[in-house]
Amino acid sequence: MSTSLSVEAYIVSCKRNTNHTVISGTAGYRKSQTECVIFSYKYFPQTSMKHIDNFFERDIVNITGKFTYVQNDQFLPDGIFVVIHQATLQRKASSINDLRCSIPFITFSCQLSLNTKNQPIMYNQNETSFINTYSSIYCHSSSSFRDHYFTLSYKSSNPYFRTIWWNKATLYSINGFLNDIFLEDEKIIFLIEICAVDHVSLNSLKRSPIISQVKEKEEKKEKEEDNKDDIDEYLETKKTAKKRKNMDSAEMLPYATTTFPITTPYVNMTINIPCFSHYPHNTHNTHNTHNSHNSRN
Structure with missing residues (x-):
């Protein structure tokens, strides 16, 4: 996992390898008026030239980098070890006692x-x-x-x-x-x-209570919208089914029954004459039948 440490430090020692690709040493910060903490550091100038000022021993520098704790290391003393990512040069100092009291x-x-x-x-x-x-x-x-x-x-x-x-x-x-x-x-x-x-x-x-409350409200709102959609879908389905049922009933009855009144001098009677619903009612034949009946009388 990642870590980061920032502190104002006094450079105790500074060593460079032969081709100046690795610079390492020790530095310290002043925890209190009577206590200073020394830690090890290292950085690679070629990868951080724009962010690390060139510093030497007895410089006061603001240091930022990844920290770990070293124990029983062959080359480093026990304590904090920082890989520097950024360093800003402040000033020269005669000793670590010139540092202000600060902690990382x-x-x-x-x-x-x-x-x-x-x-x-x-x-x-x-x-x-x-x-x-x-x-x-x-x-x-x-x-x-x-x-x-x-x-x-x-x-x-x-x-x-x-x-x-x-x-x-x-x-x-x-x-x-x-x-x-x-x-x-x-x-x-x-x-x-x-x-x-x-x-x-x-x-x-x-698991956060605040997030849970917000999520609960959102889920409740979504559930209400889903229920509304389900109700609308149900009503639409019922409406479609009823319409289809009416269409099926119309297909099962190819013709309709029409009622025509026929009047005689003796009785009034009504008969049902079937006719196709696709054609208009033929009232002419009914009228002729009525006239012939009157002529016989």
Whole structure:
């Protein structure tokens, strides 16, 4: 996973290989008035010439790069190791004591560490909340992935962190300050005062309460639209079926029955004379029949 470290540093040593393709050395930042932290660095001028100023020993430089922690390395001392991506030269200094007190600002991705009950390790101390996390980071020094352990800390009363949905199946992106590095249970622990948290994996978005509410509203709206479409389709189907039924009934009756009244002096009677519905009623024959009946009388 990716990491990044930014800090104002004092260049303690600076070495170049014979063809100046690799530059490495040590630098330090001033954590407090009485404590300085030394770390190793390396950069490749040919790949970062536009973003890295040319610096030497006793320079104060703003450094940004990928960080890992080195242990038991053949060529590097134990501690932070930074592959520099950007460096801005500030000024010359006589010693590291000329530095202002500052600590590195770092970013990294991590997951929650779990206890024996498969639950996240979270606890509170003196109004401060702590969360144990870990991250598998590729180390350039050993060309391999190594687990790094981070303890996140923040004020429990901070309303920003109340909206964070901590979940063991989620990957988080963390921004914060590196307060300390210490050894615990044979593990190097980075103590981070976090400033911002972002969800990286999709699982976290599905489990987030706010996202769930929005998604629930969208699903409800889609369901209502689907139901409306189903009702319209059902009514249209019923209408089509009724129309087809009427057409079938008309095809089954090729002719219709027409009623003609016939009047005699003695009785009034009505007879039904079938005729094809495709032709007009022939009233002429009916009239002749009536006249012949009167003439016989």
